[in-house]
Amino acid sequence: MADRRYPEPVVTPETGEFWQAAKEGRLLIKRCRACGRFHWYPRALCPHCMSGDTEWVESNGEGTIYSFSVMERAEVPYAIAYVELAEGVRMMTNIVDSPFADIRIGQPVRVRFAPTEGGGRLPVFAPA
């Protein structure tokens, strides 16, 4: 089966650091210094308390599958999912390196980084 081709993500002034870290194989998430809470997707302003004092924290990249769906009506079928990171946030991703029939909600997964069409890397998850 052909590999899924990942488009280059749109980089904004708020997310440059995230995508640079992804290129280096590190998954960054945002934490608020004012209220201490994590959030996803990354923002300059905390979505819990609106503080502008947010910081990048490196996640260890471990999580579990919160939900998923195998998209069969596509040139190259793929598994889209929400993974709940150990830090508590749920992020959209793809599950890779697993037969589709083996994917389960609650399954432990670990981040890896898939190459994108423009030379970047995108966090995806595989069975831990």
Place this chain on the structure above:
Amino acid sequence: MTIKGRAFIVGAYEHPTRKAPDKSVMQLHAEAARGALEDAGLGKDDVDGYFCAGDAPGMGPLSVADYMNLRLRHMDSTDTGGSSYLVHVAHAAEAIAAGKCNVALITLAGRPRSEGMATGTAARQGSPGQPEVGFEFPYGLTVANGYAMAAMRHMHEFGTTSEQLAWVKVAASHHAQHNPNAMLREVVTVEQVLASPMVTTPLHRLDCCVISDGGGALVVTREEIARSLKRPLVRLIGAGESPKFSGGGFMDLTYTGARFSGAAAFAEAGVKPADIQYASIYDSFTITVVIQIEDLGFCEKGRGGAFVADGNLISGVGRLPFNTDGGGLCNNHPANRGGMTKVIEAVRQLRGEAHPKVQVPGCTLALAHGTGGLIATRHGSATLIMERI
């Protein structure tokens, strides 16, 4: 201030086309508008308020109202996807109650079928300014697999089955057989739904709504004008709107904004879910109906699958007759936005003008509910409760 009893739906029109390669989207808006005004017994020059959403070409209300050459003193272009038109009815009632307009016109139209749009299965990037775009689009998020993830989680937490979801489609098809304009008029069985091709697990092709061209329009006005017309009186008595978001990463796929918009509408109307005789429930996918029925309070959270099974949504058979036009699953989903047709069929039921085979006898209290956007990420929810007086 409450909108309870302050506004009446006097015109409702569903464009009969399901494929319109020879018409422009603007033309469909105007044809729908003309149909609703004729239905009400009003003319173009009676309109002083206009409402439309993202399906309107150009600069929304400016472009459409210019095409129709309206003279306006109030307009609103709130866009919450397919739920927009229920929001517009509520906002029209607010404007009427505040004296900002007397006759509000709401239109919708689109041609996704003629344009060959892969509505549910193509990932769309959206605008580069959307803050989530880098974190969703590259993963192949589509409308269908977004709803499918909600279905998968619902099955995991509550034991909902594919057979139960299929019953939603079966009920819709029982209604659509009586609608000569419906795209899919064949009655289907649970087995046929499950045997249809898988689109994105666990949703089969027949769990998904149709893609159709078309449009619709509504006319909302104040009591004195409504009473001067020759149409049955359909009065708005409760409305609620509530978006639901991704929670800064702490999202929950098992419920929708209907939990809040429904509660607000029931509180304003002073009625309970058990009082509702007919319900239009947004049916982009079968799972959409199951989750919303729970959130609106027709059954306990997690029991929606059991509630919809065994024909409980079929008019004349079950406890909650729903989408008696065949809904988005079988009849029509114009512009990929099903909220307009939800209101129209509820008005037909309250007037006693639904097809005799699906008309709820003595229907005096109805609910219409819409969802717009993606329940897996961010969506609008709007609920209307209407009565026949």
